[in-house]
Every structure is written in C-alpha cells, then in structure tokens.
Amino acid sequence: MKKTALILAALLPLSASLFAADPAPASTYSITADFPYVSKYVFRGVQYAEGAFQPSVKLTMGDFYAGIWASAPVDKGYELEIDYYGGYNFKLSDKVTLDVGGTLYSYPGLNTPGADKTTFEAYAGLNGSIEGVNLGLYAYNDFTLDVFTLQGNLGYSIPIDDKASLNLAASVGHASPDSGSGYTYYSFGASVPYKFSDTVTFTVGANWASHDISGLDDNHLWVNAGLTVTF
DSSP states (O other), X not given: OOOOOOOOOOOOOTTSOTTOSSOOOOOOEXXXXXXXXXXXXXXXXXXXXXXXXXXXXXXXXXXXXXXXXXXXESSTTSOOEEEEEEEEEEEOSSSEEEEEEEEEEEXXXXXXXXXXXXXXXXXXXXXXXXXXXXXXXXXXXXXXXXXXXXXXXXXXXXXXXXXXXXXXXXXXXXXXXXXXXXXXXXXXXXXXXXXXXXXEEEEEEXXXXXXXXXXXXXXXXXXXXXXXXXX
C-alpha cells in the first residue's frame, strides 16, 4: 500500500496575461524507476509481509504525476499488492504546497471471502520547510474500507559529501474507521542515498515502526536497499 507520495503544484500568477503573445513553454517530464528490497513491508505501523521486492515506476509531467507501485512478497503466504496512483501539485506560496491525489490499491491474488480485492483512497496534504526541516500534514480517506487517516511527517537531510547524504524521516498518524476502534502509529527511518551519476542512485536504510493496536505485534525493525534510475 503505500507509498505514500506528495503532490505539489504551481498556480499561475494572476498577473500573467491570458493573451500573451509568446508561446507557453513546453511541458517537462521525467520517469523514475525504483528497484528496492525491504526485509519487512510495514504500512502505517502494521506489517504486511516479511520481506518483499517493491518495484515502482513514476511519471512526472509538469505539476502532474502518476505511477505504479508493487509489493511482491518473498514469502508466498502474503499477498501480492499492486497500487496505481496519481495526483497534482499546487504551489500555494513560496514555502507551502498542496498535494492532492488518489491511490487504487489492488490485491490480484486475494481469494478471501468478503475481502476487497481493490480499495480506493483519496488524499490531500500540506507541505513546507522551516530551517531545512521538511514538514507535512496529510489527510487520507479510503472510500472502500471507510477509514479516515491523519498523518504528520518530518524530514531532514544532512549532506555527507557531493554524492551522499543522511536522510532522516519520522511520522505519526491515526487511523479512524467508521466502525470499530481506531489506532495510532509511529515510524522513524534513516537512509543514505549515494549518487553514482545524475540518473542512478543507490540507497540503503533502516526503519522502525510501532502502533497501539491491542494483541498485535507492535514493534517492527527492518532494512531496505535499492536502486533508483531517472530518465
């Protein structure tokens, strides 16, 4: 499920003329492919697989983006997940952006009676930066499962040299279903991306997550490693 992605967009200034003689600049685009392995797949504090390959492809075109993300468990006792997402980026000011989008979660091999093979979740979030600290506040609503989630994010990057940095990230959230009890979850991660070139980056990281769901394993530690290629 996850990936939780940020959507940012730039609003044209009101002073821009609708009748400008000069043609609009051509749209720019990029394609990013990720090939990571995780020793655990944990989403919003809950473990979904022991180990998994999680490839993804993302297309960014101007302020619009769309992508496909998958989690292929090494242990076949867990479900394959394929997610499709897209969104748009809005720049509200020089320091604040609005991220709006949606994700379709799918489980093609799921045969459990009464279980949903697909669910749809919409989200919106505000993102900004203060003294180098990246801040985010997101609201998610799964219209299939009837679950509303509010999550806050923190991020900070410490340069190591011209090719590597130490990236720190933390989040806290609360999931509230329409029926049943909600729960709170927490996570912290540290990763080191190393740039082999302008288009190829190798990243290793370590992560921790927990939650307050009674009777369910509430502490998760895992590592990740993967290659990112941008076209």
